[in-house]
Amino acid sequence: MEAAPGPQEKYHLITRNLQEVLGEDKLMAILKERELKIYWGTATTGKPHVAYFVPMSKIADFLKAGCEVTILFADLHAYLDNMKAPWELLELRTRYYENVIKAMLESIGVPLEKLKFVRGTDYQLSREYTLDVYRLSSVVTQHDAKKAGAEVVKQVEHPLLSGLLYPGLQALDEEYLKVDAQFGGVDQRKIFTFAEKYLPSLGYAKRIHLMNPMVPGLTGSKMSSSEEDSKIDLLDRKEDVKKKLKKAFCEPGNVENNGVLSFIKHVLFPLKSEFVVLREEKWGGNKTYTAYETLEKDFAEQVVHPGDLKNSVEVALNKLLDPIREKFNSLELKQLTDAAYPNPSKAKPAEKGTKNSEPENVVPSRLDIRVGKVISVEKHPDADSLYVEKIDVGEPEPRTVVSGLVQFVPREQLQDRLVVLLCNLKPQKMRGVESQGMVLCASSVGEPRQVEPLDPPAGCCAGERVYVEGYEGGEPDEELKPKKKVFEKLQADFCVSEDCVAQWKQRNFLTKLGSVSCKSLKGGSI
Numbered sequence: 001m002e003a004a005p006g007p008q009e010k011y012h013l014i015t016r017n018l019q020e021v022l023g024e025d026k027l028m029a030i031l032k033e034r035e036l037k038i039y040w041g042t043a044t045t046g047k048p049h050v051a052y053f054v055p056m057s058k059i060a061d062f063l064k065a066g067c068e069v070t071i072l073f074a075d076l077h078a079y080l081d082n083m084k085a086p087w088e089l090l091e092l093r094t095r096y097y098e099n100v101i102k103a104m105l106e107s108i109g110v111p112l113e114k115l116k117f118v119r120g121t122d123y124q125l126s127r128e129y130t131l132d133v134y135r136l137s138s139v140v141t142q143h144d145a146k147k148a149g150a151e152v153v154k155q156v157e158h159p160l161l162s163g164l165l166y167p168g169l170q171a172l173d174e175e176y177l178k179v180d181a182q183f184g185g186v187d188q189r190k191i192f193t194f195a196e197k198y199l200p201s202l203g204y205a206k207r208i209h210l211m212n213p214m215v216p217g218l219t220g221s222k223m224s225s226s227e228e229d230s231k232i233d234l235l236d237r238k239e240d241v242k243k244k245l246k247k248a249f250c251e252p253g254n255v256e257n258n259g260v261l262s263f264i265k266h267v268l269f270p271l272k273s274e275f276v277v278l279r280e281e282k283w284g285g286n287k288t289y290t291a292y293e294t295l296e297k298d299f300a301e302q303v304v305h306p307g308d309l310k311n312s313v314e315v316a317l318n319k320l321l322d323p324i325r326e327k328f329n330s331l332e333l334k335q336l337t338d339a340a341y342p343n344p345s346k347a348k349p350a351e352k353g354t355k356n357s358e359p360e361n362v363v364p365s366r367l368d369i370r371v372g373k374v375i376s377v378e379k380h381p382d383a384d385s386l387y388v389e390k391i392d393v394g395e396p397e398p399r400t401v402v403s404g405l406v407q408f409v410p411r412e413q414l415q416d417r418l419v420v421l422l423c424n425l426k427p428q429k430m431r432g433v434e435s436q437g438m439v440l441c442a443s444s445v446g447e448p449r450q451v452e453p454l455d456p457p458a459g460c461c462a463g464e465r466v467y468v469e470g471y472e473g474g475e476p477d478e479e480l481k482p483k484k485k486v487f488e489k490l491q492a493d494f495c496v497s498e499d500c501v502a503q504w505k506q507r508n509f510l511t512k513l514g515s516v517s518c519k520s521l522k523g524g525s526i
Contacts (some may be wrong), residue, residue, distance in 0.1 A: 005065060007031040011024060013065040017058070017266055019186045022196065028182055030208075038062055038181040038210070041072035041120075041173065042514055044093045048100050049231035050317065053108070053267040054215050055523070056101075058183065060110050061270065069115050073097050076120040077169060080162040086469040088506060092340035094119060099333060100234060102325040110272050123176050124240075126167065132175075132202060136168045139201050148194035151187040158459050158513050171195035174207045181208035203369070215266055216259040234324050235337070241321070243315050245278035250306040254297050260306075260313055263293050268316050277304055278312045342470055362489045364504050365474025368424035369440070369466040370394065371456045371511060377414045379406070383431040389414065391437065393421055394463015402435035408451035420454040420466055420502075420509070420516055424480050425487065442496045442518035443525050452521055454502050457513040467517060469507040496525035502526060 005013065010031050013432055015021055030036055037317070040055055042048075062069050075094045079087060102112055123129055146159065148167035170191050182192065191501035192209035200206055213362070232244050250260045268275050269292045277287045277295070289295040298304045324497055328337065372391040375398050380386035385406050390398040401421065422438040429435070444450040455465065480486050493505045502509040502516040518524070 007378060010036075010065040013061045014067065016061065016211070017270065018210055019213040020189070021208070022192060022211075023181070023206070027181070027208050033095075036062075036065070036067045036181060036208075037070075038067050038183055039070040039072055039173070039177050039179045040183045041074045041077070041170070042097065042101070043074045043078040044090070044097045047233060048097065048104070049233050050263070050267075050321075051215055051217070051231065052101070052104060052234075053263075053320065054212060055183070056108055056110070057187075057267050057270045058210075058212060059105065059115075062183070063110060063114050070179065071101065071115055071117050072118045072120060072177065073101075073117070074170075074173075076124050077166060078166055080166045080169070086507065089340060089342075089470070092336065096336055096340040099336065100324065100328070103327045104234065104320075107320050107323040116204050118177065120169075120173070121401075127270065129172065129176060132166060132172050133165065135202055136172065136198060140168060140198055144194060144197075148190045151190055160514065165324075167191045169199070171199055175199060175202075175204045179207065181210055183210040184212070185214055186211040187214055194306065210473075212266070215262045215393050216257045233319060235328055236321070238318055241318060241500045242314055245310045245317075246463075248310065250310060252306055253300055253302045255300050260309055261296060261299060263313060263317075264295065265433055267320075268313070275316070276312060277308055278315060279305075279308050283308070304371050314321065326480045351505045354443060362486055363471055363474060364468035364507075365471040366477045366480070366486055367422060367490065368476035369509075370421055370423050371460045371462055371464040371466060372399075372419050372421040372437075372439075373462040374417055374419060377411045379411075380431060380433060387411070387414065388433055389439070391419065391421055391439075392462040393423055393437070395463070399423070399436040401439060402433050403439045405439070405441070405451065405453070408441075408449075409453065414453070418456050418460055418462075420456055422487065424476055424478065426479055427481055435463070440502075441526055442502070442521040444521050445524055450521060451482045452518045454509070454516050454518055454526070455499040456511055456516055459513050460511050464511050466509055466511055468504045471507075496521055496524040496526065498522050 007028065011028055013457045014027070014031075014036065015024075021027065027036070040059060042052075042055075059069055059071070073094050075090050078093065079090055098117065102117075105112060142164065145164040145167055149163055153163040153166050153525070167190075170188075171194060174195060182195070184192070189209075189211060192211070196206045196209070232241055236244070245260070248260055250258055255261055264275055274288055274290045275292070275295060277289065279285055279287065287304075289298075295304065299309065327333065370393045374389050374391055376390040378388045380388050380402065385404055387403050387405055389401045389403060391401050392398045399421070420440045422440060423436075424440055427434050427436045440454045442452045442454060456464070477486070490504065495503055496518055497503050497506075497508075500517045500520065500522050502518065
């Protein structure tokens with residue numbers, strides 16, 4: 001039976017390969033007395049990729065050092081970070097993360113029974129936590145909150161208040177998870193120093209912070225869920241892994257920003273304490289390295305060829321990915337993956353033999369919907385029920401739009417207001433005046449009929465894109481063909497929620513500043 005590691009050995013295991021530790025003396029003092037309590041949190045946003053093996057590898061180190069480790073699935077944070085995870089997908093994505101992170105840990109031999117798994121919403125909606133959020137907001141400056149989240153929270157032109165709350169919640173998690181230390185990437189440093197500054201102001205202890213370096217992706221920059229070529233997905237097929245590694249930046253002799261070498265250093269070496277470079281006999285045959293520094297030196301001196309390094313990583317990586325692929329081959333997890341990360345471009349193919357079957361996808365991203373500002377409103381010269389509006393949609397000239405709103409919306413309420421305009425309908429004449437768009441409105445279901453123009457979030461600018469959750473990426477049609485009835489098919493599923501939010505199939509209409517809504521017609525049509 002192996003002897004339990006002493007404080008010095010534990011310290012080495014906990015801190016090896018880290019870029020920085022804040023609170024080293026406190027860490028050593030705790031290790032001399034008892035086991036360290038530590039947590040790692042992950043916001044349940046984009047699909048985890050192979051770079052997640054880097055923190056998993058450190059979690060294995062923490063367990064070897066006898067630490068009590070908690071893994072936090074930060075579902076609420078995922079929503080607060082510029083709505084990276086839409087509210088209705090939050091539960092599904094959290095379940096996906098739970099399954100995939102556990103599969104990753106199992107694939108590197110980490111015993112799950114030694115870990116504690118927690119969801120943010122298990123405690124972040126409690127009365128006590130909520131009061132602490134308010135207490136914290138009364139002492140934190142806007143400047144400090146924005147600065148703390150600068151490296152982590154998505155930066156946009158008009159930041160949402162939710163992004164300013166994000167660092168405070170992460171700080172409070174340290175207290176509510178009752179840990180001594182928080183572990184994360186060095187990109188979290190500003191949030192960690194924010195926590196060290198502000199937790200004591202609420203009477204809570206300052207924690208230890210352990211930081212991993214940011215591992216370069218395959219392109220040489222940070223590995224990112226949003227950059228397809230920079231990352232290998234955990235469920236990528238073997239041929240995709242081969243293709244992505246083949247394209248990876250791995251210049252002969254260059255050890256800087258080399259994602260392939262970094263993956264060996266931070267994942268493969270700590271797991272096995274060795275790495276085998278696979279080579280044909282004519283090039284010297286296989287060579288086993290027991291120290292990463294020796295491998296890096298040989299690569300720098302071009303003793304190891306980039307092609308051999310990539311092939312060797314491909315074999316080692318597929319060994320890690322195989323159990324994950326196998327687990328996610330079950331029908332239940334396949335369905336969970338599709339539901340948590342719906343493919344906007346995937347539409348059900350028309351059944352064979354059906355009349356008028358349509359080959360193209362009828363998806364909301366085909367609609368060119370924009371925020372417009374009404375510059376002028378006049379009565380139509382030949383129709384009492386129609387207005388003729390000039391609407392700025394961010395183009396050189398305002399568009400002329402004819403709307404049947406006279407009996408529903410007073411002229412002065414339209415003047416200078418922001419509206420939501422469908423811009424890629426084919427222009428058509430309405431009583432002699434060509435209309436170049438359609439103002440989208442909420443309409444009551446019963447009688448008497450009420451109509452309200454949809455409202456973009458305050459602060460929007462003319463020309464900003466309006467999209468449906470999950471369909472941000474697609475390009476709108478240049479012009480919708482009337483015979484195809486794309487708008488009509490989509491409009492059949494437009495509705496107003498009980499919170500007065502505009503939706504398509506329970507997915508919100510959004511701009512970068514938030515949801516599109518109406519004043520009062522809950523449950524109405526659009």
